[in-house]
Amino acid sequence: MSSRRSGPPRVLRVGDRALLVELPDGDRAEAFHAEALRRRAAGQLGSVREVVPAARTLLLDGVDDPERLAAELPHWEPAPLHARVGEAVEVPVRYDGPDLPEVAELWGVSVPEAVRIHTAAEFRVAFCGFAPGFGYLTGLGERYAVPRRATPRTAVPAGSVALAGPYTGVYPRSSPGGWQLIGTTDVVLWDPRREPAALLAPGTRVRFTAEGGR
Amino acid sequence: MTGRTVAVVRPGALTTVQDLGRVGHAHLGVPRSGALDTGAVRLLNRLVGNTEDAAVLETTVDGCALRAGCAVTVAVGGAPCPVRVDGRPAAWGTAVRLGPGSLLEVGAAVRGLRSYVAFGGGIAVEPVLGSRSTDLLSGLGPAPLSAGADLPLGAVAPSVRGPVDAPPWPGPPDELVLRVRLGPRDDWFTREALETLATRAYRVSTASNRIGLRLDGPPLERAVPGELPSEGMVLGAVQVPPDGHPVVFLADHPTTGGYPVVAVVREGDLGAAAQAVPGTPVRFVPVTRRGPSGGGPR
Numbered sequence: 001m002s003s004r005r006s007g008p009p010r011v012l013r014v015g016d017r018a019l020l021v022e023l024p025d026g027d028r029a030e031a032f033h034a035e036a037l038r039r040r041a042a043g044q045l046g047s048v049r050e051v052v053p054a055a056r057t058l059l060l061d062g063v064d065d066p067e068r069l070a071a072e073l074p075h076w077e078p079a080p081l082h083a084r085v086g087e088a089v090e091v092p093v094r095y096d097g098p099d100l101p102e103v104a105e106l107w108g109v110s111v112p113e114a115v116r117i118h119t120a121a122e123f124r125v126a127f128c129g130f131a132p133g134f135g136y137l138t139g140l141g142e143r144y145a146v147p148r149r150a151t152p153r154t155a156v157p158a159g160s161v162a163l164a165g166p167y168t169g170v171y172p173r174s175s176p177g178g179w180q181l182i183g184t185t186d187v188v189l190w191d192p193r194r195e196p197a198a199l200l201a202p203g204t205r206v207r208f209t210a211e212g213g214r
Numbered sequence: 215m216t217g218r219t220v221a222v223v224r225p226g227a228l229t230t231v232q233d234l235g236r237v238g239h240a241h242l243g244v245p246r247s248g249a250l251d252t253g254a255v256r257l258l259n260r261l262v263g264n265t266e267d268a269a270v271l272e273t274t275v276d277g278c279a280l281r282a283g284c285a286v287t288v289a290v291g292g293a294p295c296p297v298r299v300d301g302r303p304a305a306w307g308t309a310v311r312l313g314p315g316s317l318l319e320v321g322a323a324v325r326g327l328r329s330y331v332a333f334g335g336g337i338a339v340e341p342v343l344g345s346r347s348t349d350l351l352s353g354l355g356p357a358p359l360s361a362g363a364d365l366p367l368g369a370v371a372p373s374v375r376g377p378v379d380a381p382p383w384p385g386p387p388d389e390l391v392l393r394v395r396l397g398p399r400d401d402w403f404t405r406e407a408l409e410t411l412a413t414r415a416y417r418v419s420t421a422s423n424r425i426g427l428r429l430d431g432p433p434l435e436r437a438v439p440g441e442l443p444s445e446g447m448v449l450g451a452v453q454v455p456p457d458g459h460p461v462v463f464l465a466d467h468p469t470t471g472g473y474p475v476v477a478v479v480r481e482g483d484l485g486a487a488a489q490a491v492p493g494t495p496v497r498f499v500p501v502t503r504r505g506p507s508g509g510g511p512r
Contacts, residue, residue, distance in 0.1 A: 054443065130468070192354065
């Protein structure tokens with residue numbers, strides 16, 4: 001992947017103390033996030049207190065000198081994502097979600113084949129949001145993107161494994177939700193006494209495995 | 215009832231435990247939370263001899279009533295309200311000594327919305343991710359106060375007490391003036407919308423809460439349709455949902471969002487936003503977008 005294709009990232013001011021870095025796509029946003037964490041660990045980000053990745057952006061909040069950092073950011077050269085390794089978190093899933101047949105149909109495959117596709121992919125937590133510990137996982141690719149449900153459910157059970165757009169997510173606790181439910185897991189996604197509190201923190205590699213049944 | 219606790223006699227409409235918030239976990243989807251009127255909280259904590267970040271109670275509209283389980287110093291501030299101890303009027307905005315078994319009544323706000331109650335030693339509920347704040351968006355931290363609940367108090371630190379006499383108490387605003395820096399998504403709005411934001415009056419909506427100050431007024435028209443891919447949100451962000459009515463994000467705001475942020479309110483102006491009752495007129499004042507680094511005073 002050539003970084004020349006799109007030029008340097010765009011940097012936007014957010015209030016007096018924050019910067020939003022806009023990247024051309026999710027992969028580069030994830031790579032830029034990893035670079036920010038590397039620099040913070042090396043003590044190069046000073047007062048920055050929040051580093052928040054999202055779909056195509058990275059937010060840096062609590063910046064002492066936004067003018068100076070805004071001038072530096074376009075010159076960062078993040079390592080490509082595939083160059084980094086880490087142990088994948090394994091999430092055992094019962095593929096029993098009520099929307100699984102519909103997802104298989106959207107993909108144009110059988111239900112067992114849909115499960116095979118989901119368990120064969122390697123995922124990475126691109127960012128968190130919506131609720132504490134709710135990760136947006138990339139890895140399926142755009143061709144398996146699915147729409148949200150037209151009518152959100154008022155209560156999605158905790159542990160539901162679900163799809164929306166190109167993302168896979170797991171509901172850390174029961175909440176309303178419009179994602180397509182494909183299965184259920186018993187792993188504890190959120191525990192404030194654990195470090196980190198979120199099992200699926202940004203940057204984490206994830207694999208889903210089929211547990212029993214299908 | 216004994217020991218270093220206070221018992222909740224009347225919880226009020228919504229009274230929560232708050233400190234200066236749960237900073238540093240936004241990347242996990244954890245809102246900052248914390249007291250909305252941080253200036254009031256810092257001052258009250260100094261008045262009772264605490265460090266500024268000790269946990270206090272934040273009331274909403276109609277105050278609360280508490281019974282002390284031990285001798286303790288308290289101070290009530292933020293929104294002005296009547297204060298009574300064992301039925302007798304007591305001072306607002308200054309330290310008051312309660313004896314064991316004393317009843318502290320924090321009355322309804324006379325002006326403003328949120329009164330705060332600080333106790334010597336602070337509220338010592340178990341912290342979650344480094345903060346004792348109740349986060350109403352994601353449910354982290356202690357539940358809002360309920361009648362009969364006992365709140366533990368921390369030990370009084372004798373060394374931190376500094377002199378605080380005649381503290382300044384800015385009253386709740388008759389008109390809320392919010393200084394903003396435009397962006398990051400001001401280019402998603404028409405030129406007319408930016409003109410509207412800078413010149414027209416808004417009003418605080420009754421739908422406002424700890425998540426956001428919702429505003430009624432002229433809608434802001436978009437130049438770009440659709441939604442953004444989710445991006446990180448900051449305290450004070452002026453987010454504009456499809457109906458065009460701006461929402462100013464307060465402490466319990468979501469960490470990411472897909473509606474464009476037209477401008478961001480200066481953090482120093484958000485304490486006044488916390489005290490603005492529904493119907494309060496609101497004006498946005500854009501401040502210099504670009505300037506020499508080091509700029510003006512905050």
